[in-house]
Amino acid sequence: MSSTFRSLQYPNFRLYFIGQSLSLIGTWMERIAINWVVYSISHSALMLGVVNFSGQLPTLLLSPYGGAMSDRHNRYRILLTTQIAAMIQASIMATLILSKVYSLPAIMCLSVVLGIINAFDTPARQSLMIRLIDDKSDLQNAIALNSSMVNVARLIGPAVAGILLVTVGSGICFLLNAISFLAVIACLLLMKLKPETRPAATDTVWQGLKSGFEYLKQARDIKLIILLMAFTSFFTMTYTTLLPIFAKDIFKGNAGTYSLLNSLSGLGALAGAVYMAGLKSTKNLRHTVVYACMLFSASIAAVALCSKLWVALIFICFSGLGMMTQIAGTNTFIQTTVDNRMRGRVISFYVMAFMGMQPLGSFVVGLAAHHISARHVLLIEGLCGFVAAIVFGLCLKRSAAQQIAHSAEEPAQLIP
Structure with a gap:
């Protein structure tokens, strides 16, 4: 266990871990509450x-620009600024919900x-991770612990939100999310980071974006892994959009049923994050990613076929x-493969694939x-994700074979 949590020995990462943990619980509470509020008002899957x-489209459009900015400016200051801005947004949302003057257009505008x-x-935030640990060999562990933190929040947040939605209503969920940002802001202010030293940028932001794209085209394995994430994000990760329908209409439940579905998904995700934290080698990460995508997609397809809630909870x-x-x-x-000069830009393409394709x-x-029925849509989502995993798995296998062949040819070219 000490090996699994070894990144917490670094004070800056420990502060980051504590602050983000508290803030993300509030974030997941709001995510559950906002979907429930929207469906309760509209009764519309559309x-x-x-x-x-509307909430995730800006991530698709602006993430590359955000990545280029993080490569040019102080990432710590960017993160502190965005967290303060997010707290203000959450406070406005909480005020509207608690005062009962909200509407769907207002919710959509604040989501944008x-x-x-x-x-x-x-x-x-992702680019700053490498500066929070002193021994770079612990970067993989830090990333996995970060994922664990997200999923502990994903487990606790929906469970608390479900209780609050049933007992006191949705407003308190939004209020607690706004308050939770104080934790991450305080922890950021307590960090002691060495000044960043990087060459002054001589090109424009758009030139930087172009160079990042050119780099990604050459880094074939990174490109394939990101493209697989884009396909999975578009086809399969959007299953959460349908969960209120499954909870309320298919399984004949209430807000508690909806939060239970999210919490069990979070429990499985936590197990996956802990598994990744325990890995000591990145040698077979390509295979791990492909097999994980197959498991994810097959399980989603199975949920679509379930008629009993308890069976669906197992698969989810x-x-x-x-x-x-x-x-x-x-x-x-x-993170362990990319050139550090391109870190922010390449991560922004990953963010665009992960978060930007979901809208x-x-x-x-x-x-x-x-x-058509939500069951059929969810089944199609799972099958599309499974096919994408097989196709990209074959592409990654071919890429690995080409790299081995190229490495074998290089010494031979030196012989006259």
């Missing part, structure tokens, strides 16, 4: 897709604002395990579920 689309903030926050737990293993494996592979998928899923 509106669930539209709200998720949060999406813009996240487009700059996520690349800076396995889906969380596969999903988080893929996410943590992809992040670890990129498009959410909109399509909501639109499809509006016309």
Whole structure:
């Protein structure tokens, strides 16, 4: 266990871990509450897709720009600024919900604002990770612990939100999320980071974006791993858009049922993150990512076929395990492989694939579920993700074979 949690020995990472843990519990509470509020108002799968689309579209459009900015400016200051901005956004949302003057357009507008903030926050936060630990060999462990933290929050947040939604209503969920940002801001202010030293940028932001894209084209394995994440994000990770429908209409439950589905998915994801934290080698990460994607997609397809809630809970737990293993494996592979000069830009492409493709998928899923049954849509999502895992697994295998062949040819070229 001491090996699994070894990154917590570093004070800066420990502060980051504590602050983010508390803040993310609030974030997951708001995510559950906002989907429940939207579906309770509209009773429309399409509106669930539209709200998720509006909240995540800015991440798709602006993440590359946010990544380029994080490579040019102080990532710590960017992160502190975005967290303060997110606290202000959350406070406005909480005020509207508690005063009962909210509407779907207001919720969508505030979701767009949060999406813009996240487009700059996520690349800076992920790029800053390497500065929070002293021994770079512990980077993989730090990334996995970060994923564990996200999933502990994903386990606790929906469970607390479900209780609050049933007992006191949705407003308190939004209020607690706004308060939770104080924890991460305080921990950021307590950090003691060495000044960043990097060459002054001589090119424009757009030139930097172009060079990042050119680098990604040459780094074939990173490109394939990111593309797999984009396909999974579009086809499979958008299953959460349909969970309120499954909870309320298919399994005939209430807000507690909805939070239970999310919590069991979080429990599986936590297991996946702990598994990744215990890994001591990055040698087989490509295989791990592909197999995890297959598990995730197959489990989602199985949930679509379930008629009993308790059976669906088992499969959704396995889906969380596969999903988080893929996410943590992809992040670890990129962070341990990418050139440090390109870190922010490449991570921004990963963020665009991971978070940016979900709004498009959410909109399509909501639109499809509006016309055909949610069960059929979820089944199609799972099957598409499974096929994508097989295709990209074969591409990665071919890429590895080409690299071995190229390495074998190089010494021969030196012989006259």
